Amino acid sequence: MSHSASHQPLPPPSLVQRVSSALLRPAQPADTSARRRLLRLGLAALAWFATGAITQFWPDIPGVAGSASSSDLAALQWLLGLLLLLVVPLYQRLGKAGRWFYRNAPRLTALAVLLGIWQIASAKTGYWRQPYFPPPQGVFEVYFKEWARLLDSIKSSLILLSAGISIGGLVGFLTGLLTGWSRQVGYWSRPVLRFIGPVPATALIPIALFLFPSSFTAGVFLVALATWFSVAVLTWSGVESVRAEYYDVARTLGANTGFQLLKIAIPASLPHVFVGLFMGLGSAISVLVVAEMVGVKSGLGYFLDWSQSWGAYGHLYAGLFLMALLFSLLTTALFRIRDKVLVGQKGDIQW
Incomplete structure (x- = not known):
């Protein structure tokens, strides 16, 4: 092989090669962090939206404490879910508050799930004996009135x-x-x-x-x-x-x-x-x-x-x-x- 032939330019990569390289390239740390924030905070927001839906749309059993405040409690739960969603695009600007929400997102998710279980077992099905185990809206109503x-x-x-x-x-x-x-x-x-x-x-x-x-x-x-x-x-x-x-x-x-x-x-x-x-x-x-x-x-x-x-x-x-x-x-x-x-x-x- 001649000296000039050994220095010929390589052909440009094909479209298939470019796509394969992009797919196999490791994700950038910033992209990974953004996806992780979206996953954690989005899951927490979804849990609060679901709990609010249970509170609002599943009818309470007759005579349960705090039934009049069910809509107010559901609105508060939806508001918290919306707040968690807003943290995702505003994370960099929120500083310590954003990091607090991100760090505690799994705990907030667990809290929403526990409130949903409490809601179903007390106000929705009466599985927990009333009035000894009042539903969350019964406790929420006390803070509002007392x-x-x-x-x-x-x-x-x-x-x-x-x-x-x-x-x-x-x-x-x-x-x-x-x-x-x-x-x-x-x-x-x-x-x-x-x-x-x-x-x-x-x-x-x-x-x-x-x-x-x-x-x-x-x-x-x-x-x-x-x-x-x-x-x-x-x-x-x-x-x-x-x-x-x-x-x-x-x-x-x-x-x-x-x-x-x-x-x-x-x-x-x-x-x-x-x-x-x-x-x-x-x-x-x-x-x-x-x-x-x-x-x-x-x-x-x-x-x-x-x-x-x-x-x-x-x-x-x-x-x-x-x-x-x-x-x-x-x-x-x-x-x-x-x-x-x-x-x-x-x-x-x-x-």
């Missing part, structure tokens, strides 16, 4: 909870700090923590209602007691876990007792303090609900007790869902504060 009362209950619960946690957290922190720092204080405080601390605060409700002048102050005391024990024990553990070499170096450099407390003991105990606050918050919430049911005639706990006594099961479920959302948000806020204070340990404890 919003003022629910807001007042939230306000009362937050006032009682914040007062009790603030007092219990502060006293618990000081108790744990002094117990871990001073042998003289620990000699007296450790038996008290070990003897009184494990006693459930709810067991002291009759005594608290007798000793305190009002049910509100008794409730604050019980919530504070539930918070105090966890914070005190974890702070005590945090102070005692500090290595003795840190104090030796500080004393060698001329640090006084106040400096060692403020710059070594307290910063070292903060991770334990937040764990104690997390545990104390859970205990305080339990005590709060029981105290409101028994003695404090206000708040979400009292709303649940009133609903049960009158057989208003739609109100009962509405209060439970609202309580779960509220206390979950409070726990999330506590972890956000922890991440702000303990920057170096951000994300060590997940919520």
Whole structure:
């Protein structure tokens, strides 16, 4: 073969070759991401449209709670489905909101399916006994009609909870700090923590209602007691876990007792303090609900007790869902504060 023939240009690819190359070429990452977004968000939107159709077009059984609000609930479900569809073309512009919808699309799909099952089993077929298991529109109607009362209950619960946690957290922190720092204080405080601390605060409700002048102050005391024990024990553990070499170096450099407390003991105990606050918050919430049911005639706990006594099961479920959302948000806020204070340990404890 001659030298000139070896450099002749190749013939242009045929149409079949070009189509085959295009089909076999791997998809671009951007195209794959767009298709995945369309699939996830589109499936979630379809689930909400289907659930809305069940709510609107499948007739309710006679006498079921919330039947008058079925159309409103269906419209809300369709609106959410439309919102999910709009996220697909506006994903890049929505920023964090778009990423939130994309990340939670499978959960939103599951939620729509669960609401559809709940709807069919309660309002459409009566498979779940009424009125003990009211349909979603029965709960939705409570939020629409009783919003003022629910807001007042939230306000009362937050006032009682914040007062009790603030007092219990502060006293618990000081108790744990002094117990871990001073042998003289620990000699007296450790038996008290070990003897009184494990006693459930709810067991002291009759005594608290007798000793305190009002049910509100008794409730604050019980919530504070539930918070105090966890914070005190974890702070005590945090102070005692500090290595003795840190104090030796500080004393060698001329640090006084106040400096060692403020710059070594307290910063070292903060991770334990937040764990104690997390545990104390859970205990305080339990005590709060029981105290409101028994003695404090206000708040979400009292709303649940009133609903049960009158057989208003739609109100009962509405209060439970609202309580779960509220206390979950409070726990999330506590972890956000922890991440702000303990920057170096951000994300060590997940919520």
